Amino acid sequence: MKKSLILLCLLSVQHILGQENYPRDAFRSPLDIPLILAGTFGELRSNHFHSGIDIKTQQRQGLPVYAIADGTVSRIKVSHWGYGKALYIAHPNGYTSVYAHLQKFSPEIEAFVKETQYRNRSYEIEVFPEYGQLRVSKDSLVAYSGNTGGSSGPHLHFEIRSSLTERPTNPLLYGLDVRDATNPTLEALYAYPLSRDAVVNQSEDRVQLSLTRQDDGSYLASEVAAIGTIGFGVAAYDRQDLAANQNGLYELEQKVNGRVTAAFDFDSFSFGETRLINTLIDYEYLSKYRRRIQRCYKLNGNDLSIYKQLENDGKLSVLQGMNYTVEITLKDLAGNTSRVVIPVVGRREIPQEKKEVQKTDHYISAGKPNNFDLGKARVFFPANTFYEDFYIDLQSSNDTITVHNNSVPAHKNFTLTFDTQGYDEEFLKTAFIARLDERLRPDYMKTYKRGNTFSTRTRSLGTYTLARDTVPPTIRPKNFKSKQWLTNYRYLSLLISDDLSGIASYEATLNGEWILMEYEPKNNTITYNFDDKILDKKQCDLKVVVTDNVGNSTTFTSSFFRS
Template identity: 50%
Template sequence: MKYFFLVFSILLLSNSRISAQKEYPKSDFISPLKIPLILAGNFGELRSNHYHAGIDIKTQQRQGLKVFSVADGYVSRIKISHYGYGKALYITHPNGYTTVYGHLKKFSKEIQKYVVQKQYEDESYEIELFPTLTELPVKQGDIVAYSGNTGSSGGPHLHFEFRDTETENIINPILFGMDVKDDSAPVFENIIAYTFNENGQINGKQGISQLNFSKQKDGSYLVNRIKASGEIAFGIKGFDRQKGSFNHNGIYATEILVNGTKYLDLKFDTFSFAESNQINVYIDYARYINTHQRFQKTYIDKGNHLSIYNTKTNDGKITIEPGKDYSITIILKDIAGNATKIYIPVHGEALPIKKTYPDTKTAYYIVADRDNYYEIDNASIFFPANTFYKNEYLDLKKKDKSLYVHNKEVPLHGTYGLTFDISNIKDSLNIDKYFIASYTAKGSPIYETTRLKGKTLSTRTKNLGRFEILKDNTPPSVRAVNFTNNQWISKYNYLVFKISDDLSGLHSYKATIDGKWILTEYEYKKNTLTFNCEDLTFTGTKHKLELVVTDNVGNSTTFTRTFFRKY
């Protein structure tokens, strides 16, 4: 029996070590670019509504750098979209990993020919393709694309990822030996503290407290001694940067020690896409909405099921007992091992509480794991189970023409349904021009994908806050940028247009020459639409171009031009 438990314990320990210390192949892959790897963004970095799934490699403020396949394999997926990764390439390798290359300007000649042919077959710029094992094979070092700035990119760079081919989990590319120089520790900027119930207090205050601190000679930080009781935890603001970059990138690892014992630790080595939207319960979301500052919580809030945690004693909440002293240390680490330490001395003392938690009770109480349905004036709201991360009292009200669905400080885990009865609108001839709009913090309306059915407008949204029914009668604006009507354009490589819409936003565009569909590329950051004149050849010299642009409620503009060109 003793032998059985000994063997069982050894196996259990061995398996836990294997899980915690998985080794990734560091010599199987080369760099995707032949320049020093300087990062504009790193793995796990905190972004809007998601964690960054790869590394963003600076391309010297240029587009068109050669992008290489990091190992043998085949192109298994190609996705082209106006937003997100823009032009993206996925290469599956025989050793169980897939690499992703995003925001590309264009693909290599063979891949580009394959893609354009499919786009013309589908008559669509946005396309998703899944080539077979034998259609587009690549060797390590082959040029597969050229770097760019497509999709939701804020400047020229290459977005680069590693994924487990079987599970599709995302893995930190640095673990595969990508050579990114890093000789400086993470930068600590700010710290706040939290209490969690009516018995908890910090320096006599409940809720959130700003803590004061000072930098020490050894580079560490010392927080002014606090007096507390009950359960407390902290929020940290900071960033990391790699050598040669001034970008504020994400912090790779965080550890919390209480009296020298590890209490909580996490690392951004790998996670699944399904976990990414939990970023809004990982950060102090309300603070982010109000200040645009992302504070990382050092405790695990309800709804946070992230797999990045290795140790999580009491979910990171520290119980402070009166009469006891605590030495709390927060360590911020980068993947190269550089570290910054924050020391927090705490004395347990039950001080009189100056401020209690405010009464937030309303008539509307959400039970997170159940369906919830409400009617407010002419609107109905349906929250499916698990729309919210945790139970909430909601503020729902109608004021003038606006419906207020709680507030933007609360993060949502999923979408919910919102329906308006519009039978009071007498403008029956233009009823299809009405839509549901939400509003930004600055008061600008945003089109919510709206469905008209009978006398109702409905949408599914992940936004909270203010909503209204708006009407859009104005068609999109279209103009040619680099040519005029009846012009010879034989020497032109591209035709460029400006397209935009003032309210409901652009829905679609379609361009033809002499009645034949042509491939045009929309760049939403500049509101430009571009046609590559080399894509097609035409008979004759006189040609008619027609461009139809439609907004989200069906208003349409038809733009025509005649041009002359010799092929």
């Protein structure tokens, strides 16, 4: 009996994850407008793959969002950044739909959320309603589209995940209608010498190949003269009809002499592997030139599950006197393709461009923990913080430390610790660890203070220092004045900001009672909706307290009238 149950579970998982079994008629669209995409599934983002599709909402907020099928609300999360206001609905067929960056929820769900926020005395919440507590039916209104969280403009972020594994899958596999008759675009093509003896076009380093458009729409690359183990990379994007957005590729296939040596697609991936995007792209090139090159071969440390086929990790071993035809095809889900042919000839040439390896006093063994004492500071890298071994540049000067540069990606958090012994106590009360940006402006890092040490955990290489914030936050009313009658006002709004360490917390009371303020950090606004509470006094006394990340605090008080 137990074996039968296990087999049934395995078959269910296979049904959910198998591409050929994605149900194409089970779900409706989450919006009642033509679907035009601002972002596609698997798109290359900063340190992660995009886990859904971004649907344009006609440059406005407040469009009705509908349940794509019968189900029950399984999770609600409201946060200042990330997904902002997000709703998760579990469906009986084993999938969960996700709707993010929402303006607000449907009345029943909104009431549940507000009750939770007031009970917790917090705008940011994460709650998991009991199964069946908030049931929805297909076509029912569940929310309104918005621009909350880390959104850079009004849109609906939409996902479909496996309820069992929480693994996101490409929503376009489920039959959602998006007009697309546009081929992917190949912007640039690169060749990489990979082995110690490898040379490509007289270079030991990455080289860009010239491209010629053919009559059939394909590309022909210039001849590659090479020896040793080499690989290729593409800078490319895809577009759907009716939108100019440069979205991500769906599929890439590489053939050598007609044989598939590498193929991957973005049907699905796990959140646990999403940061491995930094092994798929040329991270060093991105840090210098802000262009993402997707490698057609696997690096060490690349454990991505997106690969359908790999031979010799997608690398090509070029022998003297041999000829090879490499063909790379870019595809989208609608079947549109772009193709480039690369002639490769095995010819040993004297390299004119040498690959320089910058050697320093410190070396990272990626598979082991690495601990470095820099005098007034220490840096600890856990095992597998990095994908490869390399010489790391570590410099220390007074209260400033340089941890290499941003050309190397970190997979895990490392710990940076400053020795604060000898610093003035008054300085330390409002001091914090800051990362200096390109203009040497300090960005606050979450700082842990223990005894005579300050420490922080981060994945970002760069320059760090001890900074001080002595200026408290500012608060000023946005849509009202003191002693004003606000009878016909729907909401109350204030501007809050901090010049250095940033806002840590805020709290507001009205006539001594806690009220919910919705914080929108993108425009530094906190807003109270008068519908939340029935005021029993004509004169209302407002008190707002805002605290920054080092403890500086500002209190704002005002009175207004409302009948």
